[in-house]
Amino acid sequence: MSRAVIETPDASDRQAYTISDLSEEFGVTARALRFYEDEGLIAPTRRGLARIYSRRDRARLAWILRGKRVGFSLAEIREMIDLYEADEAHDIQRRVAIARCTERIALLKRQRDDIDAAIVELTDFIALARQSEP
DNA sequence: CTTCTCACA
DNA sequence: TGTGAGAA
Known part of the structure; x- marks a missing residue:
């Protein structure tokens, strides 16, 4: 039983993507993608001057945006x-990623503590201010 | 569509 | 970390 012959080409089935394909799919501007390229995060190949993004490039972009x-x-x-590309077993990559995530979580927790402390202070202030209300 | 640059938050 | 504009 063959299924619908004419399917909307699933973005993930494509072999190659233009900058507009990916910017639309991921909801970022083409300019941002060029910026990431300048910053060394993606390196699409060229057809002439036009950037051609492979499936790997697309996967990279997904990781960039997740990060x-x-x-x-x-x-x-x-x-x-x-590191992911360099280290075949992804061993170093995994350690670094875990370390980074741990560090990030610690920072977020510190920030949450600061926010909680600020909330308490503000709440206390309101209580105090109410006392001198007419 | 591309490059580059300068300015701006 | 991007954006917008202008020029080529």
């Missing part, structure tokens, strides 16, 4: 992705 969402700098992301 950004959780607050890693582009430099940190670049380092982790580079």
Whole structure:
């Protein structure tokens, strides 16, 4: 039983993507993608002057955006992705990633503590201010 | 569509 | 960490 012959080409089935393909798919500007390239995070091949992104490039981009969402700098992301390509077993890469994530979690927790402390202070202030209300 | 540059948050 | 504009 053959299924619908005409399927919407699934983005993940494609072999190659243009800069507009990926910017639309991931909701980022083409300019941002060029910026990531300048920063050494992606290296699409060229057809003439036009960038051709492979499936690997697309996967890289997905990782870049995931890293950004959780607050890693582009430099940190670049380092982790580079390690992934360099280290076949991904052994060093895994250690570094775990270390980075641990560090990041610690920072977020400290920030949460600071926020909680600020909330308490503000709440206390409101209580105090109410006492001198007419 | 591409490159580059300068400025701006 | 990006964006916008202008020029080529």
